[in-house]
Amino acid sequence: MTGGAGAPGTPCAVDGIVAVDSGGSGLRAVVGTAARGALAQRESREPVRVGPRGIDPDHLMRQLATLVRELTAEAGISGLGTAVIGAAGLSTLGDALRAELPGALRREFGIGRVGLAADAVTAYVGALGTRPGAVIAAGTGLIAIGMDPSGWRRADGWGHLLGDCGGGAWIGRAGLEAALRAHDGRPGGSAGLLARAEDEFGPMSGLPGRLYPRPDRPAVLASFAPHVAACADGDPVASAILRAAARHMADSAAAVCPADGAPRLAVTGGLSKMGDALLVPLAEELAQRVPRARQVAAAGDPLDGAVRIAVDLAAGSLTLPGDASMLSVVTGTGD
Known part of the structure; x- marks a missing residue:
């Protein structure tokens, strides 16, 4: 049944x-x-x-x-x-x-x-728990979910190819793109992220061959997200990636947050442990996008x-x- x-x-x-x-x-x-x-x-x-x-x-x-x-x-x-x-x-x-x-x-x-x-x-x-509110689940992927007596609402969670905007794989991919831009000499690159990417994955010319065949690509991409956070202080490219991630997360939260009252809003998942480089811009973006929500720590x-x-x-x-x-x-x- x-x-x-x-x-x-x-x-x-x-x-x-x-x-x-x-x-x-x-x-x-x-x-x-x-x-x-x-x-x-x-x-x-x-x-x-x-x-x-x-x-x-x-x-x-x-x-x-x-x-x-x-x-x-x-x-x-x-x-x-x-x-x-x-x-x-x-x-x-x-x-x-x-x-x-x-x-x-x-x-x-x-x-x-x-x-x-x-x-x-x-x-x-x-x-x-079972109280009405909204949660941003931010790990390898990214999904926001809201609940009240009328049911569930979700935003994003479409996977690393079509969405999960602001999640760990999204941040890691953006960081590796910035590393590759620096490797090529294109605008928008980050020398700091390039150095970290080469330490983590080896020469950039071999990155596609090491990454694309793997069945766990989202997890591999997400493994680079902490390096983006570590570079954010003093690296405007890395900082901009995390600000964009925070904006995406706030957009998804706003789409699912209950309309009435002052609902609770929590962030959970591995990205909640990335520190101020992400959490400070996220708090600022949430305050702008869902000002009625009360941000609380995940239990x-x-x-x-x-x-x-x-x-x-x-x-x-x-x-x-x-x-x-x-x-x-x-x-x-x-x-």
């Missing part, structure tokens, strides 16, 4: 939970119980593959099965009843995952209740959000709005 996430339902008979955060830089998993929350955590640094059918459910399941076996042994949990999978790209690339992953989890671990959530939803819940990260959704789902108390592409629940014989 598939249903919206808003119906509380009934508690799951088996207390064990699995919570997953699958993004552009890898996969993290937690095992715990509905009563005690997270008990053990593992991660894989290999991003789940995306192929002709979208997110590859077999690749995700192979990674997850290994992690879950290790985690259940570590936590001393014998039965799992509920899983929540937060996955980057679920909204647009998740058809195969929605069709196949719940059955695979049921066959492998006896899990009878599976929540499938866009990583933006788990980021939102980790940052703000937790996307994995924390997946854990909270899993606990609520196992307890039959999940009240978040359901959405066919953003947050849905599949139940089977494991209830």
